[in-house]
Amino acid sequence: MKTSLLHCLAFTLPLLILLSSCYKTSKLVTTTPIDTVKEVTDTENDESTVSAETFKNKDFIPNELGRVMVLEYHLIGSPEARWRRTPQNLKKDLQLLYDHDYYPVSVHAIASGELNVPAGKTPFALTFDDSSAGQFRFLEKNGKLVIDPECAVGIVESFKKAHPDFPLTATFYVLPAIKPTLRLFAQPEYKQQKLEWLQKNGYEIGNHTWFHAQLSKLSDEEAQKHLGMFVKEMRAFLPDYEPKSLALPLGMHAKNRALEVSGEFEGTKYKHESVMLVGSATSVSPYSKRFDALAIQRVQGGEHQENPENFMNSQIKHQTRFVSDGNPKTISAPEALKEELNVRLIKKYKVNWIKTLPEQHEKDSTSIIAKR
Structure with a gap:
């Protein structure tokens, strides 16, 4: 019985340590509505992914890197x-x-x-x-x-x-x-x-x-x-x-x-x-x-x-x-433009990356041209 318990601990202990390490180092990605984002402190690295569905009832998708x-x-x-x-x-x-x-x-x-x-x-x-x-x-x-x-x-x-x-x-x-x-x-x-x-x-x-x-x-x-x-x-x-x-x-x-x-x-x-x-x-x-x-x-x-x-x-x-998201405390832009951002601004603004499907982007572009 004692030998069996030792074998069990030998198997589970490394697994628990690994899971604990992954939990500490993982980054939580959240979906945050544009108009309810929290203010960012100077020490935060605050980014999130926002679905394009957030704007399905609007005729625009923000692009503050335009x-x-x-x-x-x-x-x-x-x-x-x-x-x-x-x-x-x-x-x-x-x-x-x-x-x-x-x-x-x-x-x-x-x-x-x-x-x-x-x-x-x-x-x-x-x-x-x-x-x-x-x-x-x-x-x-x-x-x-x-x-x-x-x-x-x-x-x-x-x-x-x-x-x-x-x-x-x-x-x-x-x-x-x-x-x-x-x-x-x-x-x-x-x-x-x-x-x-x-x-x-x-x-x-x-x-x-x-x-x-x-x-x-x-x-x-x-x-x-x-x-x-x-x-x-x-x-x-x-x-x-x-x-x-x-x-x-x-x-x-x-x-x-x-x-x-x-x-x-x-x-x-x-x-x-x-x-x-x-x-x-x-x-x-x-x-x-x-x-x-x-x-x-x-x-x-x-x-x-x-x-x-x-x-x-x-x-x-x-x-x-x-195209503005309407909130001066946030920067919102398509996820494809991540490399364009001045990374120093992450400490000053909440950054929302908008995940947009290619076919959605093409549809939005066509609708805006037609509207104009």
């Missing part, structure tokens, strides 16, 4: 040209974005990844370079100053008022020391009023250098001068002004790219969290391992081949655009 558009405009006026968009066509662009479930966010939101976008919507940001008169114009009417309804600001404000579910904003990359037709919207008597109005009404004013200097041709000292002097001149109008974003003139980087981010000239310091390139290309998701806030691609508005409408149609057709 591409986004930062739109770039220059002159607003007539006639339509390579670097000029007519007021009517700017209105058309905004309507197109609205009709196709795009949702306006700030440049800061894209640069930081702090995206609070309704479920099923695709974020985009609106930018204007060079501060020409067509972007922001005051008119005198009955002894009062009013915003020209045909300038960019007037168009954006009017569209926002007509569509309260579409909170439009924009970043204006202005020039404080360029020729008069581009200097702070070309109405010198109203410079301060315009800059104050933009700041007060939720628009961002970005650095575009002192007078559109091509940074790639400048020494380190000269580059800091043009970026620092921009800040110094702007503070004459807005004492607490701190630019957070830089748009590179002609899209050309400085010889020392670190100086695009921060530097100092004669006691005036600057620091940027994002740097904009010149179009035309869409940007990868802020959650992608390939995203670089210091080299964000933009799409130039216009009738040329690489325009917002063509990118939009391509992204809908190929299911490559960013």
Whole structure:
């Protein structure tokens, strides 16, 4: 009896140890509804798999590793040209974005990844370079100053008022020391009023250098001068002004790219969290391992081949655009895109990988195209 018991223990003890080890090292995979995920602490590695069935009653599947558009405009006026968009066509662009479930966010939101976008919507940001008169114009009417309804600001404000579910904003990359037709919207008597109005009404004013200097041709000292002097001149109008974003003139980087981010000239310091390139290309998701806030691609508005409408149609057709899950604390995307995620974000966000059958993905793609 004693010998039999010893034999039994010799057989079962290793098995119990093995099972205990497997239990400790195994990872539990859960299915978590998108709208009930828990907040993640900095020490958690929190990922889960979500069935596509979760979205069977919706007309979208989230893809927060899809591409986004930062739109770039220059002159607003007539006639339509390579670097000029007519007021009517700017209105058309905004309507197109609205009709196709795009949702306006700030440049800061894209640069930081702090995206609070309704479920099923695709974020985009609106930018204007060079501060020409067509972007922001005051008119005198009955002894009062009013915003020209045909300038960019007037168009954006009017569209926002007509569509309260579409909170439009924009970043204006202005020039404080360029020729008069581009200097702070070309109405010198109203410079301060315009800059104050933009700041007060939720628009961002970005650095575009002192007078559109091509940074790639400048020494380190000269580059800091043009970026620092921009800040110094702007503070004459807005004492607490701190630019957070830089748009590179002609899209050309400085010889020392670190100086695009921060530097100092004669006691005036600057620091940027994002740097904009010149179009035309869409940007990868802020959650992608390939995203670089210091080299964000933009799409130039216009009738040329690489325009917002063509990118939009391509992204809908190929299911490559960013589609929000509606929860700013989570990142949700098809399981096939796991390798695209910036893994450092797993500590900050709850990550939901959506398991989608190939035939389901093809069906969803077809239905979305038909809907549009």
